[in-house]
Amino acid sequence: MNYRLIKDKIFFGCICFLSSLTVIPLVAIIWQLVKRGYRQINWDFFTKTAPSTLDAMLAKSNGTLISGGIANGITGTLLMVAMASAIAIPVGIFAGIYLEERPNTAFSNTVRFLTDLLQGIPSIILGIIAYAWVVKSLGSYSALAGATSLFIMMLPLIVRSTEETLKMLPVSMKESALALGAPYWAVMLKVMLPSAFGGLFIGILLAISRVIGETAPLMLTALGSTAVNWDVTEPTSAVPLLIWQFYNDPNLVDLIWSSSLFLMILILILNIIAKQVAKKWRIQ
Amino acid sequence: MRILSIKDILFKRLLFVAALLILLICAGIVYTLVSGSYGTFVRFGFFHFITSTAWNPTIGHENYGALSFIVGTLLTAFVALLLCLPFSLPVALFTGEYFRGKKIASIISSVINLLAGIPSIVYGLWGFYTLRPIMNHLGWGQQGFGLLTSAIVLAIMIIPYASSLSSEFISMVPKDLKESAYSLGATRLEVIKNVTFPVAGMGIFASYVLALGRALGETMAVTMLIGNTNNLPTSITSTGNTMASIIANQFGEADGLKLSSLIALGLLLFLITAIINFIGKMIMKKFAA
Numbered sequence: 261m262n263y264r265l266i267k268d269k270i271f272f273g274c275i276c277f278l279s280s281l282t283v284i285p286l287v288a289i290i291w292q293l294v295k296r297g298y299r300q301i302n303w304d305f306f307t308k309t310a311p312s313t314l315d316a317m318l319a320k321s322n323g324t325l326i327s328g329g330i331a332n333g334i335t336g337t338l339l340m341v342a343m344a345s346a347i348a349i350p351v352g353i354f355a356g357i358y359l360e361e362r363p364n365t366a367f368s369n370t371v372r373f374l375t376d377l378l379q380g381i382p383s384i385i386l387g388i389i390a391y392a393w394v395v396k397s398l399g400s401y402s403a404l405a406g407a408t409s410l411f412i413m414m415l416p417l418i419v420r421s422t423e424e425t426l427k428m429l430p431v432s433m434k435e436s437a438l439a440l441g442a443p444y445w446a447v448m449l450k451v452m453l454p455s456a457f458g459g460l461f462i463g464i465l466l467a468i469s470r471v472i473g474e475t476a477p478l479m480l481t482a483l484g485s486t487a488v489n490w491d492v493t494e495p496t497s498a499v500p501l502l503i504w505q506f507y508n509d510p511n512l513v514d515l516i517w518s519s520s521l522f523l524m525i526l527i528l529i530l531n532i533i534a535k536q537v538a539k540k541w542r543i544q
Numbered sequence: 545m546r547i548l549s550i551k552d553i554l555f556k557r558l559l560f561v562a563a564l565l566i567l568l569i570c571a572g573i574v575y576t577l578v579s580g581s582y583g584t585f586v587r588f589g590f591f592h593f594i595t596s597t598a599w600n601p602t603i604g605h606e607n608y609g610a611l612s613f614i615v616g617t618l619l620t621a622f623v624a625l626l627l628c629l630p631f632s633l634p635v636a637l638f639t640g641e642y643f644r645g646k647k648i649a650s651i652i653s654s655v656i657n658l659l660a661g662i663p664s665i666v667y668g669l670w671g672f673y674t675l676r677p678i679m680n681h682l683g684w685g686q687q688g689f690g691l692l693t694s695a696i697v698l699a700i701m702i703i704p705y706a707s708s709l710s711s712e713f714i715s716m717v718p719k720d721l722k723e724s725a726y727s728l729g730a731t732r733l734e735v736i737k738n739v740t741f742p743v744a745g746m747g748i749f750a751s752y753v754l755a756l757g758r759a760l761g762e763t764m765a766v767t768m769l770i771g772n773t774n775n776l777p778t779s780i781t782s783t784g785n786t787m788a789s790i791i792a793n794q795f796g797e798a799d800g801l802k803l804s805s806l807i808a809l810g811l812l813l814f815l816i817t818a819i820i821n822f823i824g825k826m827i828m829k830k831f832a833a
Contacts, residue, residue: 268731275642278634283655285700289662289670354562361559371563374570380821381573381814382761384788388795388810392576412569419566445555473663476763476788480795500665507669507768520666527661535654 293524297517305329305518309487310502316511326512330519332488333502336403339490340482340498341472343407348414349464355415356422357448372423379416386412387477395481403489403496406482410474414467421463425456458541462534469530473523475500499523573814581808583801584608593808599774601802608805610812612776616784617813619777620691620766621759624698625706625752631699632707632755636748639707640714641740642732653708660704668768671697676769684781689771692781697765706755713747713831714740746831753824757817763788787813 304327311319311328319326355371362368386409394405429452437447453460478484483495484505497505503519506512584593588608596609635656643649675696680688717740725735741748771783772793785793787809795806 268733271733275634279638351562354559358559358563371566384763385810389573444552475665476792
């Protein structure tokens with residue numbers, strides 16, 4: 261065999277080898293979470309709040325499982341993500357429609373540029389922003405502030421996915437609906453949006469899975485709480501915030517694995533649903 | 545001509561307001577960051593703030609500078625970019641060239657996508673409990689903490705961003721160009737070297753610029769691994785702080801001048817990432833056109 265062919269084969273081998281190496285961190289991380297976290301996941305994990313440091317220390321010295329769970333984190337995450345989505349989804353979809361309808365005006369180009377800018381802002385900065393806007397005005401850390409930072413994170417993702425999906429729909433669809441005499445709003449909301457449902461839904465799921473594991477902005481805004489809290493003006497916990505809190509407490513540190521495992525499973529489920537939807541709703 | 549009904553007008557207004565809101569949020573972010581950091585810039589001067597390595601919160605001797613953190617941020621991000629290159633580029637070639645459209649390529653890209661889905665704090669935990677002991681054993685960093693440790697974790701975190709975009713550019717290289725090279729007897733490696741890279745080069749470069757933008761702003765994993773010391777890093781294994789990590793560490797207890805300085809760091813980080821992202825997007829646009 262000649263030298264060039266050998267070089268080609270070696271290069272191909274290297275590519276395959278190095279590509280397969282990227283599987284290692286994923287497997288290593290998930291394996292570690294499962295191995296060290298699965299025992300903590302039981303009924304209490306979902307229904308009870310995190311134990312006090314003292315209880316955890318006692319359980320640890322007795323060699324038993326730390327009792328209690330992360331109910332405060334789960335409800336907090338749910339509350340804040342729901343609030344953020346409730347605003348980000350409609351605003352994002354409407355702004356996405358606007359950009360798709362007027363693709364080339366100066367205003368649209370500016371908004372599109374700013375959407376990209378917004379998407380690139382590090383999440384910690386959105387924490388500062390929500391702190392300045394909400395925490396300072398309310399005078400207290402709150403779920404509302406946390407939701408504000410998550411809202412700004414989700415918004416650009418939803419705007420862009422809406423615009424991209426609508427772009428893929430055939431123009432004839434809109435034209436025929438208008439020709440049948442349907443008013444503009446009905447064409448957009450009852451014809452175009454339902455047809456774009458798949459793409460929109462995927463965009464929303466991915467946006468949620470992006471913000472659900474965010475820790476940094478919540479540290480500056482929601483702060484955390486030891487009890488289940490549904491009052492949006494009070495400090496609230498979230499699963500990633502609890503992981504951070506456990507990580508910093510030598511007595512509770514065993515709980516990081518189960519909480520991270522839970523978070524990973526949640527994100528995995530969102531991704532799998534998105535993938536299934538993508539398969540089913542692919543626009544031809 | 546159709547006469548627009550009230551509902552239609554209202555609907556169009558609604559769309560406009562939603563788009564306007566994005567503009568207002570961006571304007572608000574810039575305003576908040578600038579007005580929040582105003583105190584610091586007035587006290588120390590913009591130029592002095594970004595060139596000073598001081599970070600002294602003692603009351604009466606308060607003195608803050610951003611240089612240590614700017615250096616820490618740039619150093620970790622660039623090292624992460626270098627470290628991710630030997631893995632993300634093969635992945636891009638694997639999914640965009642060698643096995644494009646094959647099942648194995650979609651498996652690898654799913655794995656890569658999942659890597660992108662892992663929260664920053666979980667990477668931090670992994671880095672702390674798995675990577676840090678190894679680094680400690682090798683004698684790199686302080687008990688395994690340091691810029692290099694964070695850069696390694698950052699490198700893994702940005703592989704998905706770098707590889708999925710460059711894979712797209714690689715798969716967009718026109719088939720006839722590659723086929724004419726094959727017909728001249730070129731091997732696949734030669735085609736990649738002489739056709740794919742020259743054609744897709746700018747696009748690949750742009751994906752790495754955007755990945756750099758990601759690495760610059762990453763917070764939690766870095767905060768947990770960098771060692772959190774407020775001095776100018778002297779080597780790649782020394783401890784330090786990035787702009788994002790010092791904000792995460794000290795924002796909670798800060799007020800007055802210190803708070804203002806942290807917000808000023810936020811403003812600088814915002815500007816740096818915005819510029820990097822802007823450059824990446826511009827190159828990409830030029831390449832696509």
